[in-house]
Amino acid sequence: MAEVKTTREVVMNRAAIAAVFVALIVMLTPIYWIASTAFKPRSLATTAPPTVFFEPTLTPFAKLFVRRSQMREPVDQETYDAAPWWEQLIYDDGESVVRNRRSGEITPSGYWDRYKNSLIISIISTFLAVSMGTLTAYGFSRFKVKGENDWLFFILSTRMLPPVVVAIPMFLMYRAVGLHDTHLGLIILYTAFNLSFSVWIMKGFIDEIPREYEEAALVDGYTRLQAFIKIVLPEALTGIAATAVFCFIIAWNEYAFALMMTNRNAQTAPPYIPSQVGSGLPDWSVIAAGAFLFLLPVAIFTFLLRNHLLRGMSFGAIRK
Amino acid sequence: MARVEFKNVTKRFGGTRALKDLTLTVEDGEFFVLLGRTGAGKTTALRSIAGLEKPEEGSVLIDGVDVGDWTAAERDVALVLQQYSLYPRLTVRGNLEFPLRPKGRRMSEDEIARRVERAANTLQITHLLDRKVERLSGGEMQRVSIGRAIVREPRVFLMDEPLSALDAKLRESLRVELKALHHELGATFLFVTHDQVEAMSMGDKIGVLRSGRLVQVGTPSDIYERPANTFVARSVGSPPMNLIEGTLSGSAANLNGISLPVAIGMAGGAGPLTFGVRPEAMVLEQGAPGEARVFDIEDQGVIKILSLDFGETRLHATVPAGTHVKRDEIVRFGWKPEKVLTFDRNTGRNLAFA
Numbered sequence A: 001m002a003e004v005k006t007t008r009e010v011v012m013n014r015a016a017i018a019a020v021f022v023a024l025i026v027m028l029t030p031i032y033w034i035a036s037t038a039f040k041p042r043s044l045a046t047t048a049p050p051t052v053f054f055e056p057t058l059t060p061f062a063k064l065f066v067r068r069s070q071m072r073e074p075v076d077q078e079t080y081d082a083a084p085w086w087e088q089l090i091y092d093d094g095e096s097v098v099r100n101r102r103s104g105e106i107t108p109s110g111y112w113d114r115y116k117n118s119l120i121i122s123i124i125s126t127f128l129a130v131s132m133g134t135l136t137a138y139g140f141s142r143f144k145v146k147g148e149n150d151w152l153f154f155i156l157s158t159r160m161l162p163p164v165v166v167a168i169p170m171f172l173m174y175r176a177v178g179l180h181d182t183h184l185g186l187i188i189l190y191t192a193f194n195l196s197f198s199v200w201i202m203k204g205f206i207d208e209i210p211r212e213y214e215e216a217a218l219v220d221g222y223t224r225l226q227a228f229i230k231i232v233l234p235e236a237l238t239g240i241a242a243t244a245v246f247c248f249i250i251a252w253n254e255y256a257f258a259l260m261m262t263n264r265n266a267q268t269a270p271p272y273i274p275s276q277v278g279s280g281l282p283d284w285s286v287i288a289a290g291a292f293l294f295l296l297p298v299a300i301f302t303f304l305l306r307n308h309l310l311r312g313m314s315f316g317a318i319r320k
Numbered sequence B: 001m002a003r004v005e006f007k008n009v010t011k012r013f014g015g016t017r018a019l020k021d022l023t024l025t026v027e028d029g030e031f032f033v034l035l036g037r038t039g040a041g042k043t044t045a046l047r048s049i050a051g052l053e054k055p056e057e058g059s060v061l062i063d064g065v066d067v068g069d070w071t072a073a074e075r076d077v078a079l080v081l082q083q084y085s086l087y088p089r090l091t092v093r094g095n096l097e098f099p100l101r102p103k104g105r106r107m108s109e110d111e112i113a114r115r116v117e118r119a120a121n122t123l124q125i126t127h128l129l130d131r132k133v134e135r136l137s138g139g140e141m142q143r144v145s146i147g148r149a150i151v152r153e154p155r156v157f158l159m160d161e162p163l164s165a166l167d168a169k170l171r172e173s174l175r176v177e178l179k180a181l182h183h184e185l186g187a188t189f190l191f192v193t194h195d196q197v198e199a200m201s202m203g204d205k206i207g208v209l210r211s212g213r214l215v216q217v218g219t220p221s222d223i224y225e226r227p228a229n230t231f232v233a234r235s236v237g238s239p240p241m242n243l244i245e246g247t248l249s250g251s252a253a254n255l256n257g258i259s260l261p262v263a264i265g266m267a268g269g270a271g272p273l274t275f276g277v278r279p280e281a282m283v284l285e286q287g288a289p290g291e292a293r294v295f296d297i298e299d300q301g302v303i304k305i306l307s308l309d310f311g312e313t314r315l316h317a318t319v320p321a322g323t324h325v326k327r328d329e330i331v332r333f334g335w336k337p338e339k340v341l342t343f344d345r346n347t348g349r350n351l352a353f354a
Ligand SMILES: Nc1ncnc2c1ncn2[C@@H]1O[C@H](COP(=O)(O)OP(=O)(O)O)[C@@H](O)[C@H]1O
Pocket: B013, B014, B016, B017, B018, B036, B037, B038, B039, B040, B041, B042, B043, B044, B045
C-alpha cells in the first residue's frame, strides 16, 4: 500500500532536509577552506574576496617538507633546469631550498618528524587504551568484583577534572622523572586519559554479549583466555572499533598537553602547525597544507572502520 | 558414561538460596528429568555440574569423584541450552567442529571430519552443514545444538529446557528423537524442564524440584500415582489431580456434606485432610453420592474433560466421548475408592508415605 503523506508531513520533510543542508554547509566550509587554500599559490591564499577558481598547485606541499629561504636574486637557468620538479615549484615562488653547506643535502622542515610523532603516539596510546580497557571491561562484566560500582565510578571520575587543572603539576612531575619531551611521556598521558572512556564504552558492549557463548566454550574444553579470544573478541569488534576511533581522535587532536610537555623530540603536529605562523609574513597556504595532511589520518581511519562504526554508534545493539 | 551425584549441595546468590541441601543421584545411562517451575533452581543445578557455578556447600560427584575443584573443561560434560548455544559467526559445520578444536584435545582433522559427519547423520542435518547459523529455523538450531553436544562423546549430557522455545509439533518430534538418541548412545542424560508432559514422556526417572529443594524422585508412574505431597500432585497430570478438603470417618470420606467410600485401611486419622483423586478415577453415574454442576466441557475426541463445580471446589473428570452432558447441568459423581489418596491438609504430605 502506498503511503499517503499529508501536506504537513511533506513540508516538515522538506524543512528537515533544508536544515540538514544548512548544517552541512556550516560544518564543511572550514574543511573546504583548508583544502582549497592548501592547493593555492601563496599569492592567492589571502586575496579578498577569496579566489574560488584557480589552478591548483602542489607548491604549498613542496614547501611544507623542507627548510627554505628567500632568494635575493633569481636562480640561474642551469640550476633551475637541473632541479627536481618540487624544487622548481619552490624556485617559482621566489624561495630556495636550504642545503647543507658541505654535503649539499636538503634540510627537512620539522613537519614530517612532528607528523611521525603524532602517528606513533596516537596509535600506541590508542592500542593501549583500547586493549587495557577491553580487558578491564571484560573483568567487570563477567566476574564478581568487590565494590564494582565504586570502582567504575572512580574510573569515570578521572574524567571529571578538566585536564588543564593538573597541567602544571604534571609538567613538574614529568620534568622530575625525565618524561618531559619523550614519546613515552605523551603515550602514558593519552593512554591514561582515554582509559576510563574505553572501559566504560567496552563494558557496555561486553555486557551485551550473552555469556552463554563463552560458557559453552568453557564447557567445550576451552580455557577462559581462549574463550575470550575466540568468542568475546569477535563479538566485541564493533565496540572495539568505535572506541578505537574515539581514542585515536582524542589523542591525535590533543593540543594543550602536547604544547606543554614537549618541545622538539616528541612534539606532535598540533602544537607545531600554528608555531609556523610566527616568523615574518605567515605563508597561509603552507599552513593550510600542513593542516590538510593532518586531517587525513582521522578521515581514513574513520572511513576504514565505517561499517563497524555505524553499528557501534547505536551502542550495544550488536545483535539484530 | 557416568553417574552424577549431588551431596547436600547448597548454592546461594546473595540472599537467595537457589539450591537447598540438594541430594540426588543420576545413575549411569539414565534419562533423568528434573522438573520444576521457573526459579526452582534447575539451571543452577545443571551449571553446578558443568562447573559454571561453585556451590557454597556440599559436593558434586561424577563417577564417584568430587569434581569441586575441576574446571568446566576438565569435567567433560556437554551442555545444551534453550538458546544462545550456537556461535552466530560460524557455520553449522564450524559450530559442530568447535568443541573438537580446543588446543588440549589434539584431535586429528580426519577424526574431526568423521565425528561431525556422524553427528550430522544422526540428527539429519547434513544438508545444513555449510549454512550460517542465523539462517536456521528454531528447530534446526536446537538440532545443531544437540549435535554440538554429541560430537564430543561427553560423559554426561546436560540439557536445560532445550525444547521449550519450539512450537508444539516440533517439540513433540524432537522429544521422540532425543529419546531415540539416548537409547542409541546409552549415555547419562540430565534433562531439565518446567513442562510436566515433557518430563512424564521422556524421563526414566523424574526429580521434582521446588524452590531449590528436591520434593520427590521416582519413575513417571510413581510420581503420577503416588505423589509425595499436594505440590507434586498438582504439578503433574493434565488436568491436575483433584484435591478436595474433608475428613475421614471409618471407611468413608466426608466431603462438604457428602460421604464417599474409601479403601479399607486408608491412612488418615481424625485430623483435617485433603483427598486426592485423578480425573480419570472420577466416576459419573446416576445415583452417585456427589452432586456437581458442569462448568465447562472440553471435547478431546476420545474423551471429554469436564470441569465441575462442587461447592467451592473446582473438579475435573475425564469421561468417554460418548457421554452426553451440557453446561450447567447437574451431574452426580463418585470415585474409584482404591485410587484415592489422602494428604495432611496442613503440611500437604501424602499420608501413605510413613
Ligand atoms: N546469577 C544469578 N544471580 C542471582 N540470582 C540468581 C542467579 N542465577 C539464578 N539466580 C536465582 O536462583 C534461583 C534459581 O534460578 P534458576 O536455577 O535459574 O532456576 P530455573 O532454571 O529453575 O528457572 C532464582 O531465584 C534465581 O533468581
